Amino acid sequence: MALDKLGASLHESLRKIFRVPIIDEGVVKELIRDIQRSLLQSDVNVRLVLNISNRIEERSLKEKVPPGISRREHVIKVVYEELTRFLGEKPVTADVKVGKRNVFMLVGIQGSGKTTTTGKLARYFQKRGFKTAIVCADTYRPGALAQLEQLAKRINVPIHGDTSKKDPVKIAEEGLKKFEKFDLILIDTAGRHKDEKSLIEEMKKLESAINPDEVIMVIDGTIGQQASIQAEAFHAATPIGSIIVTKLDGSARGGGALSAVAATGAPIKFLGTGEKLDDLEAFIPSRFVGRLLGMGDIQSLIDKVKEAEIRVPEKKVRDLLSGKFTLADMYEQFEAVSKMGPFSRIIKMLPGIGYEIPDEMKDLAEDRLKKWQIIIQSMTPEEREVPKILNSSRIRRVARGSGTSEKEVKTLVEQYFMMRRLMKSLRRKKLPFFGKNLSL
Secondary structure (H helix, E strand, O other): OOOOHHHHHHHHHHEEEEEEEEEEEEEHHHHHHHHHHHHHHHHOOOOHHHHHHHHHHHHHHOOOOOOOOHHHHHHHHHHHHHHHHHHHHOOOOOOOOOOOOEEEEEOOOOOOOOOHHHHHHHHHHHOOOOOOEEEEEEEOOOHHHHHHHHHHOOOOOOEOOOOOOHHHHHHHHHHHHHHHOOOOOEEEEOOOOHHHHHHHHHHHHHHHHHOOEEEEEEEHHHHHHHHHHHHHHHHHHHHOOOEEEEOOOOOOHHHHHHHHHHHHHOOOEEOOOOOOOOOEEEHHHHHHHHHHHHOOOHHHHHHHHHHHOOOOHHHHHHHOOOOOHHHHHHHHHHHHHHHHHOOOOOOOOOOOOOOOOHHHHHHHHHHHHHHHHHHOOOOOOHHHOHHHHHOOOHHHHHHHHHOOHHHHHHHHHHHHHHHHHHHHHHHOOEEOOOOEEEEO
């Protein structure tokens, strides 16, 4: 069961709690059975499933309900807390210390997505203002340097590598010297195909030579419970290690991999959630479980907005609420939303609606957003600023230029005028912009 399906299944189990008039032992036991079924289908270890379900049952039935909440709310709270505890209650951050050079070394089995993850990490810290560089110390896999160079070029991050040398230690030392004044240096190392022992040995050799601030192991989320074997070997080899679990976007065994790694005590710091360089997120168990259960993740949504640099000047807000809202403004907002990532992922961060909207509707909304952007781009500057001049002949021309139908152009224009009316209706309401009420 993919993580999305696991989340939808758990969410549906909790919805049943809201449908029954009384929360009794029978209802709780049925909830436990549903949760067990969902976790087992997601490849979570049987022993772990029994452990977590026993704790949920015991707390739900025996704990005294805190004042101010109902038994129904208490049961949901228990499920949330136990799933969070199960994955590690406290987030483990990968901090870059300011004022010194930081060195992170990435290791992993061949095919785990380690090289791509190196590029994602570089992007992650680059967006947070750190001067970042990459060193390719993988002398084992042909094409490793070429792949890293392509990734580094896309995000404008410098890279060092040398295909003429076979000694990864020498290459790493050269890179450290070359990027001496950088905030963060990421060292990508060679992987092995199902050969953890030689991987661990090379990791120790490199670690001893370059003395990294942190060694990060990359584990493929699609391997399910087998992830614990890699995590345990790695965790035993280096106490300063951390874990990145990749390929969780469509993994049928993602629940198994996450739970297996968490059970070893090896700290999970990041999750790879897609193919793009921005598809890497810090693993914060409470937020992850909140999204999984359909409770949303407002803080992550706020972080996404900040990363996308969605800033609206006060004058622009006043103009919008006064009805001075053009198609050019609408396009700006579409662009800002696009920067935040796939629409389906954003929706999951909103409490209560992540699983209520069918996937096909999310896909349809995303497709329509992209199409509307193309339509607006096909308009003249005057048409974008003064949409009321869009008569039949202009609409026909825009439709031809954007490769869409006249009906689709008309739908966009209708949506624009509807949105403008909404903005005008808000103009006399007091809204908390910029720390103060804005009354127009």
